[in-house]
Amino acid sequence: MASSAVDRLSVPAELSARFGEALRAVWPECDAELAPMLGIAVSGGPDSTALLLLAASTLPGRIAAATVDHGLRPENAQEAADMAALCAVLGVAHATLPVTLEPGNVQGAARQARYAALGAWAQAEGLAAVATAHHADDQAETLIMRLNRASGVAGLAGVRARGRLLDTPIGLVRPLLGWRRAELTAIVAKAGVSAADDPSNADDRFDRARLRKVLAGADWLDMAAIAQSAAHIADADAALNWSADMEYNARVKRDPFGMTYRPMAPKAIALRVIARIVAELDAPARGSAIARLFDALVAGEPASIGNLVVRPNAGGWSFAKAPVRKAMRGKSR
Structure with a gap:
C-alpha cells in the first residue's frame, strides 16, 4: 500500500479529532479496553465516502466496510466495486452485500433490506456496531417532511443518533448528525475521490428530492438549527x-x-x-x-x-x- 495514496486520503487532524468526539458521544464503547470493531455502511455517495475516510483516519485498523447492492440501477455493481477498491487502498476490509427487493414501496423496502443485510454482516464479522452517514441536512429534511404529515413527537424526533439494526444486538450509530452535507462533500473532494451520484436524489417522484430542491433556494433557513430541534424533540x-x-x-x-x-x-x-x-x-x-x-x-x-x-x-x-x-x-x- 503506497504511503502517498494513504496520505492523500487522510483527513486533516482537526476533522479527525472532531469526528472522534462525535463518535464517542453516540458510541462511548469505542474507547473500551478491548477496542471493539466498527462497521461502516458505504453506498459510494459523498456522504458515506466521507464517513469512511473520517473513520479510517480516526480508528485505523478498527473498522470494516460494507456496500449493499440493491440491484436497482446498473451502476450499483460498479459503485460497490469502486468502494472495494477505495477500501483496499485504505487497508479496510470490504464486503458487497447483494439484496433482492419485492415489488412495492421501493425506498422503504430498500431501507429494510439494507439494514437486514448490514445486521447479518455485522454479526458474522463480530462487529459491535455499524455507523451510517446520516447528517444534519438529512435530519432537517426528515423533520420538515414529517411536520408536513402531522407526525407526532416520535416521528418529529427524526433519525436517532443511536439505535439497533432491526432485531439484532448490533448497535446502529450516526456520528455525523452534527455535520453539514457541504462539509462532507468537501472532505471527499479534497481527498480526490470520485463519489457516486444517485439520480434518485433528484427524482421528483420522491418527497425528499422535491423538498431538497425547495430548501436549496431557502438560504435563510438554518439547517443545522432545524436538525438540533429534532435532537431536542428526541x-x-x-x-x-x-x-x-x-x-x-x-x-x-x-x-x-x-x-x-x-x-x-x-x-x-x-x-x-x-x-x-x-x-x-x-x-x-x-x-x-x-x-x-x-x-x-x-x-x-x-x-x-x-x-x-x-x-x-x-x-x-x-x-x-x-x-x-x-x-x-x-x-x-
Whole structure:
C-alpha cells in the first residue's frame, strides 16, 4: 500500500479529532479496553465516502466496510466495486452485500433490506456496531417532511443518533448528525475521490428530492438549527417513554381476559400506554388508530382495534380479545 495514496486520503487532524468526539458521544464503547470493531455502511455517495475516510483516519485498523447492492440501477455493481477498491487502498476490509427487493414501496423496502443485510454482516464479522452517514441536512429534511404529515413527537424526533439494526444486538450509530452535507462533500473532494451520484436524489417522484430542491433556494433557513430541534424533540420523546413506562407499571393490570388500564397521565403518555397494551395483546397499530381509540374511550364509547374489543369500565378501560365467531351451519330442509 503506497504511503502517498494513504496520505492523500487522510483527513486533516482537526476533522479527525472532531469526528472522534462525535463518535464517542453516540458510541462511548469505542474507547473500551478491548477496542471493539466498527462497521461502516458505504453506498459510494459523498456522504458515506466521507464517513469512511473520517473513520479510517480516526480508528485505523478498527473498522470494516460494507456496500449493499440493491440491484436497482446498473451502476450499483460498479459503485460497490469502486468502494472495494477505495477500501483496499485504505487497508479496510470490504464486503458487497447483494439484496433482492419485492415489488412495492421501493425506498422503504430498500431501507429494510439494507439494514437486514448490514445486521447479518455485522454479526458474522463480530462487529459491535455499524455507523451510517446520516447528517444534519438529512435530519432537517426528515423533520420538515414529517411536520408536513402531522407526525407526532416520535416521528418529529427524526433519525436517532443511536439505535439497533432491526432485531439484532448490533448497535446502529450516526456520528455525523452534527455535520453539514457541504462539509462532507468537501472532505471527499479534497481527498480526490470520485463519489457516486444517485439520480434518485433528484427524482421528483420522491418527497425528499422535491423538498431538497425547495430548501436549496431557502438560504435563510438554518439547517443545522432545524436538525438540533429534532435532537431536542428526541430528548422529549425519551422523557415521554420514561413516563409511559411509569404509568404502565402503576396503572395497567392483567386479568384473565386481557388487561385493564386506569389512566392518570396526560393524553400524550396515555396514547403510548395504549399502544403498548395493543401491541402486547394483539399487534402494533398505527398512531392514528390509537388516537381514534383514545378519543372513543374518553367519550365513554366502546371501540375495537385489530382483534381487540376495548370498553370503558369503572374508572378505566378494559382490553380483551374479540370473541371468535363460529361459522353458521346451513340448515337442512
